[in-house]
Amino acid sequence: MAGYLLRRMGQALATMLAVSVIVFVILHLLPGGIVRAQLGSKATPLAVHVLEQQEGLLKPLPVQYWIWLKDTLSGNLGFAYKLNQPVSSLIAEYVPRTFMLVGISMLFAISIAVPMGLWQGNRRNKADDHVISATMLILYSMPTFLLAVVLIVVLNLWLPVFPSTASDYGTSFLVDVKDLALPILTLTLANVTYFSRYMRSSVIDNLLEDYVKTARAKGASRGRVLAKHVLRNSLNSTVTLLGLTLPYTVSGSLIVESIFDFPGAGLLFWNSAQTRDFEVLLGVVLVISAATVMGNLLADILYGIVDPRVRSRS
Structure with a gap:
């Protein structure tokens, strides 16, 4: 397990190093350069030269990258001149709310999808399986923004249960539960379709394996076989999909937060894009990328715990 x-x-570290290089290159490819992005297009050549000298932008690129990397690792991600x-x-103010939003929605999605997929796999081609599959197909075909709009119409306009926009929390991390309801519900419904379909297919495949027939021949009930054998073996696909879905969920949160005016990294990214605050954009990209890589690393670790064969092959 230690070698695994x-x-x-090591793979996660190499990926993050590659991400840092990409962000650094993008930073230097900004229209007019970093200094022009800070001072504006009407800055004089003298002002540009002075600021370039102050920020060390006249040094060789490898030296600049090393200085930038050290500053980044120390928590210095630049300065938001617009804000x-x-x-x-x-x-520190916005990203934790996004992590909370994504984490809770993923937890709910898995909690719903795993038993649903297990039920569908056991009841395949029955009426309830067809109904659930049709519902999941409808949700799967809906873009995230459309799903968010439908939930606003139903749960805010027709049934005024939840607010469609979040309150202003300033720098407070705590968020009202009602403000979380619609964003979490949107991301949960968007993800539950993936997990449930993969779980259903995995359960069907495992039910055809010889170990299931052996367990049934030994007198084990179908429910015991499902709970003790099929469930764990079927979770492999769900754990794998968890790592693959995480980047999609984080990117989807940008749309969701913009629609619901939720004060998270997605809304910060959107507002910064409108004001062309490049330092903030790249800072959010770097932090979210790091979180995504760590999420994939966690999924790999869980995959190794669920299926010991992966550790021996990897």
């Missing part, structure tokens, strides 16, 4: 963990951690505050303080 070391290999996966007049450090990017790190903005990240």
